[in-house]
Amino acid sequence: MFIIWIDDKHSIGIPEIDEQHKQLFILTNQIYDESQKEVKDRNLIPVLKRIYSYTNYHFSSEEGMFKKYGYAKYLSHISKHREFTQRLKVYLQDYRDKPNYTLDEPLDFMVDWIVTHIQGEDRVYADYFKAQGINPSIHFNSSDKSTKESITEALSIWEKKKLQIENYTLDHQHKELVYIMQQIKDLQKASSDRARMFLPSIIQKLFYYSQYHFSYEEELMAKHNFENILEHRELHQGFILRIQDFAREYNLEKETLNTEMLQFLKEWVLTHILDEDMKYKELLKD
Ligand SMILES: [Fe+2]
Ligand SMILES: [Fe+2]
Numbered sequence: 001m002f003i004i005w006i007d008d009k010h011s012i013g014i015p016e017i018d019e020q021h022k023q024l025f026i027l028t029n030q031i032y033d034e035s036q037k038e039v040k041d042r043n044l045i046p047v048l049k050r051i052y053s054y055t056n057y058h059f060s061s062e063e064g065m066f067k068k069y070g071y072a073k074y075l076s077h078i079s080k081h082r083e084f085t086q087r088l089k090v091y092l093q094d095y096r097d098k099p100n101y102t103l104d105e106p107l108d109f110m111v112d113w114i115v116t117h118i119q120g121e122d123r124v125y126a127d128y129f130k131a132q133g134i135n136p137s138i139h140f141n142s143s144d145k146s147t148k149e150s151i152t153e154a155l156s157i158w159e160k161k162k163l164q165i166e167n168y169t170l171d172h173q174h175k176e177l178v179y180i181m182q183q184i185k186d187l188q189k190a191s192s193d194r195a196r197m198f199l200p201s202i203i204q205k206l207f208y209y210s211q212y213h214f215s216y217e218e219e220l221m222a223k224h225n226f227e228n229i230l231e232h233r234e235l236h237q238g239f240i241l242r243i244q245d246f247a248r249e250y251n252l253e254k255e256t257l258n259t260e261m262l263q264f265l266k267e268w269v270l271t272h273i274l275d276e277d278m279k280y281k282e283l284l285k286d
């Protein structure tokens with residue numbers, strides 16, 4: 001292990017954010033694991049891609065929260081996030097061009113950036129919220145519902161629909177996807193101003209989290225020689241493209257929310273887990 005999470009040192013006191021930061025530590029350690037392998041045995045591209053999607057998901061969570069509570073240093077914080085993802089893109093390209101490229105630099109950069117950013121800028125916003133008496137949550141819901149109620153509802157959908165794969169990590173990731181869907185559903189019921197304000201962050205979270213999840217799921221399917229992997233990968237790709245289309249349309253600031261697309265997003269995750277992911281259940285369960 002290369003970097004170790006120490007609560008006293010790294011926690012910023014917002015449990016949902018701490019969880020995501022812990023995950024960033026885990027992913028950084030995966031680059032280290034790859035760097036310890038012989039060049040011919042390395043499989044770094046999927047690791048870097050996952051870090052890219054997870055970091056973007058994490059940044060969307062933080063940025064959505066800044067918007068939600070009107071954090072004043074919003075813009076300078078966002079520009080730090082963008083610098084990071086740009087740099088990650090360069091490393092990804094460098095590695096694609098030269099697979100035997102040394103991993104010391106990206107690794108040092110990741111560790112340094114993550115730790116410095118968490119203990120610096122992230123701690124600043126956490127302290128700011130605390131001083132304002134705000135107990136922040138990264139989640140969105142209709143104004144008549146608490147985050148806890150919203151999470152409970154999502155979990156009961158997950159149980160009622162019998163979405164369990166019996167693989168701990170995949171189940172955890174599917175729950176997060178169902179929960180993001182729940183937030184989309186909640187926002188549809190909220191006032192149009194509120195929906196307009198928060199929907200882009202949620203769509204962004206859905207976009208990056210599904211990329212992160214698909215990459216993990218596909219790697220596991222490949223490792224276990226799942227026979228329908230190509231077909232399955234195409235379904236994932238199709239979903240990502242639809243979200244991109246939707247985000248593009250939404251960026252044009254259409255007058256009304258596209259209900260057909262919202263319906264599609266809400267249904268897709270449930271239907272995909274039930275009809276497609278279940279096909280690998282026997283193979284991938286713990
Ligand atoms: Fe962060
Ligand atoms: Fe941040």
Ligand SMILES: [Fe+2]
Pocket residue numbers: 174213217273277
């Ligand atoms: Fe899945």
Ligand SMILES: [Fe+2]
Pocket residue numbers: 217232236272276277
């Ligand atoms: Fe899938």
